[in-house]
Amino acid sequence: MYSLSRRSFLASLAMFAVATTSPTWAADKLKVVTTFTILGDMVRNVGGEHIALTTLVGPDGDAHVYEPTPADARALAQAGLVIVNGLGFEGWIDRLVKASGYKGRVAVASDGIAPLKAQDDHGHSHSKTHAEKGKDHHHGELDPHAWQDLANGRLYVANIARALAAADPAHADDYRGRAEAYDRELVALDRDIRRRLDAIPADRRRIVTSHDAFRYFGRAYGVRFRSPVGLSTESEPSAKQIAALIRQLKKEKTRVLFVENITDPRLVQQLAREAGAVIGGTLFSDSLSGPTGPAPTYLDMFRHNVSEIAKAFTS
Ligand SMILES: [Zn+2]
Structure with missing residues (x-):
């Protein structure tokens, strides 16, 4: 245990020395693109100072009906990693990735959660696009809003940490450590919420x-x-x-x-x-x-x- 933490301490010292003497430090950061602000905040928490983050849909924006811009395509073209919510939330992302020429990994933050299926309990259809295609039923359509349960948020954070570590192995320990610290905050807040709502x-x-x-x-x-x-x-x-x-x-x-x-x-x-x-x-x-x-x-x-x-x- 002692030798391990001593080794990573020396490693971070060495990294620090490189970082402060290298004029290309900022350019060396892992360029990460996320799709919306909630996911962007999670990624920022795990990535810290090692990443340069671009979030496509800004504050108070609606990702359901978002229309990507040429600047979005440029951001993707330069990215080292793209992280999306998945579950059909960003209906426009596949086309944008293709148009941008980005060939890297598209990590899905919601991987492994237990998705809720769309259910027609209000007696109406869920999406005009589906209705327009003449489909009256929405079997198989998933509810994308998984981040609204902090237990799912913890899975998002674990997925984000794994994706960052794979894209930037030099800082893998740091991503893991930051994810663990953030995870403890999520657990504490989850307990708090239950107490208040109970x-x-x-x-x-x-x-x-x-x-x-x-x-x-x-x-x-x-x-x-x-x-x-x-x-x-x-x-x-x-x-x-x-x-x-x-x-x-x-x-x-x-x-x-x-x-x-x-x-x-x-x-x-x-x-x-x-x-x-x-x-x-x-x-x-x-x-x-x-x-x-x-x-x-x-x-x-x-x-x-x-x-x-x-x-x-x-x-
Ligand atoms: Zn929504």
Whole structure:
């Protein structure tokens, strides 16, 4: 044990010497491209100072309907590693990778999680693109929002650490160490969230949001979420679907609806008005806020969402 840590200490000293004397230090960093801010924050935590990170969809952006730019293709062309969410979240990524000429590895952060399948429990289709193709059923479509369960987040972090170590073996120990430290923060926050939400009676934990981004959160932490549009922000509900949802909200005595940072709040505001409920606040679903907002990191996003939810049910 002693000799091992002594060896890595000497190794990092040697690295430090090289780093501070080499004029190409910044250029030597592993160039990593991620697709959206939540994943980008995880990668930053594991990669630290060894990586130069580009995140394609910025703060408050909607990756479901994102349209890549020429600058995105340039970033990919120069990348040493690309990390995506997977589960069909970034429908545009395969075409972008192809167009950019990037030939390296595309690591999938959600590898190994137990995916939720799309389920049509609101009586409407989940995605306009599928509906347009004339498909009425969505068997096999997966819910991509796996990061909304911190247990899945831990798997993301382990996958990210492995991908970084494989792409940049010289810093493998460092990536592993940073991932372990970050993992401990995820575990502690997970425990905290359970304690806070357990204080709310289970049958009152019913929430409506703009789109179905919180099913993993709901499964992990015992909250029932509903939404008018389904898994992707691409679709729009019909008047009939909205009327059915309002009837159901009244019947279930749902008191609180939340808007999301990535979607237009008007539909949820209308639902709240007509169902006699209130808007509990803004939840961060598929994207972080900017650095001065309430959810600039993955962990801050959970803290903010849980505190908004807890506040709504205890006020
Ligand atoms: Zn989403």
